[in-house]
Amino acid sequence: MSESQDTLKSRLEELKCHFTWGLQEKDFEIKELEERLKIQLVYLNKNLKGRLYNLLAYINHLKNNYTEAIANLQKAEDILQESNVSETDMKYLLTFSNYAWVYYCLNNSERSKLFIDKINTIHTQSKELKDLVQSETYGEEGWALLKCCGQYLGKAKDCFEKALKGNPDDPEWNTEMATVVYRLEGFRGRECTDLKCLSFQLLERAVKLDPKNSVIKVLLALKLQELKKHEDAMKHIKGALELTPDLPYMLRYVAKFYRRAGKFEEAIKLLKKAVNITPTSGFLHYQLGLCYRQMLIHKKKTGRGNYRGPHMQEIRDLTEKAIFNFEMVLEVKRTCLHVHFDLADMYSRSDQHKKAEETYKKATELTTIPEYEQQQAHLHYGTFLEKWKKSENEAVEQYKEGLRIPEQNKHREECETSLRRIANHRVERNPRDASGLALLGFISKENQDKSNAMKWYEKALKSDPSNDEYLSVLFDLKLK
Structure with a gap:
């Protein structure tokens, strides 16, 4: 790469757009996200469509479809032009930044530099509006993170907080901030008391600032319903249905x-x-x-x-x-873990146990879910294998997979509790049961308790001297 290319790449990395916000393909399912965004194009207002086209352009880039990426950026640009927004307005920053990256990916340095120059002109002419520019930039980033996947909710919240510092009364960023906190409070089964209190305050403020936003009205109604304020909640439900009965x-x-x-x-x-x-x-x-x-x-x-x-x-x-x-x-x-659990539960209720097992197995094979959910998948599958299939050995393998993932949380604890229960039961029946002793050793090993792990594996080997697995684990433990 030439020196000029190095300089261009470093200038591009300073831009604030989808290419620099850490939106990683492994974190979401491209096809599902693309389909969802295309549906929203039909119903969102014109100004928001520009954002959608920008995000779609980034998805096109992930698919190496740069012709479509440029077409979507042109649609975003057309929306601004139709609204008579000056080309030096900060609202062009996102689209021009994405253009610069797309042309760089196409090895068209001249076009890429052209858009960087346009971006610099906007910044030069917006010096006195620095806070508003930062607010717009952080708001755009938060919006993109929120649209992509649940894993980005925390990052999105940080972005909206920064956006509101630059423009505290902006109706849109207040609405998005309230939305993300509302979703975070119960995300992945967590109970966050602090966020629950905060989300109510934010939702109330958002409704006051943007009273014609039907979606935020309903989110406030859901919150009021949780607080047992049913009459107030119903008022917002009726108001939302009057505003947009077909949304x-x-x-x-x-x-x-x-x-x-x-x-x-x-x-x-x-x-x-x-x-x-x-x-x-x-x-x-x-x-x-x-x-x-x-x-x-x-x-x-x-x-x-x-x-x-x-x-x-x-x-x-x-x-x-x-x-x-x-x-x-x-x-x-396909990556909705809780839906796998709900579907498997329904299969079990209707005595379709083979389908239930296949569904749990698919849940453990998901690659775009975080470690927290991987542990949960192994725990649920293990519980099914133990209780429904009556296969303790298969269940043990799933609990072990959950324990191998080091993230500390309740699902890992439940995997350990299940393994310890099974191991203790085996040893109680027969103090020389090698599998039970080795299982206690495995638990100690995964919890970084090397001394106890060695003790249990040594006992297991005395009961089963020819077991290569126990011997290998013990050798590794001593080596460490």
Whole structure:
């Protein structure tokens, strides 16, 4: 690479755009994200479409489709031009930055430098608006992170905090900040008391600053519902439905509100309406699946002992509908771990144990989920193998895989508890049980307790002197 190319690359790395925000292909499923963004293009307002085209251009880059990337950037640029935005306005920074990177990837240095020059001109003419420029830049980054995947929620929150420092009363960044904190408070099963309190305050502020935003109204209603303020919550639900009665993104949250209130028929009616508009939405099918499953559980409770006739037919119908919708989610969003669990649970409830096992196995093979979820997948699969399949040895292998992942959390603890329970049970039955002794050694080894690990493996070898696995582990432990 020539010196001028080195200089160009370093100038590009200073730009604030999708190419420098750490959006990594391994963290999300490209096809699902692209499909979701294209659906949103139909319903988002014109100004937001420019952002979507920019993110789509970056996805095109990940697919090495630079012709389409340029086409999407041109669409983003057209939206600004149609709105009579001057080419030296800061709103062009994102599009011009992405242009510069795309042309660099195409080895067109001249075009890349041209856009860098345009960016420099914008910065020069916006010196007095430095805070607003930073607010815009951080807001754009947060928005992109929020759209890509749940793993980026923490980073998105940091970006919106910075955006609001430069422009505290911006309605959009307040709305996005409230949204990301609301999603973070229960993300991946976490219970964050501090965030719950904060999200309510942020949602209230966002609604005041942007009263015509129907989605943020519904999120506030969901929060009020959690706080048992049902009358206030319903006011916001009605207000949102009056504002945008046909917006799928809003309808799905209203349906969630009704489902939580036990109004399953109302929820299903809204979800079906939204599905007719956006048939490939994984979120909508997931909400439908949850509705049918909750109705099923309710029917079984109220019809206890009634195993014949119309009641049982209704239970079968609800089961099939729940399974169908959970399957639909995984067709469009294969990396949703909790949907794998929900689908496997429904298979188990309907005695389709082979399908349940296949679903749990697929969950353990997901490559784009974080270690926290990998541990959870091994734990759930192990529990299924132990309780439903009655295969303790297979379950042990899954619990061991969960324990091998070093991240400390409740799922790792539960894997260890299950292994220790099985090991102790084996040793209680037979103090010389080599597999039980070795399992205790494995637990100590994975917890970095070398001394105890060596002790247990030595005992296991006394009971099973020809076991190469125990010998190899013990040799490694002594070597360390």
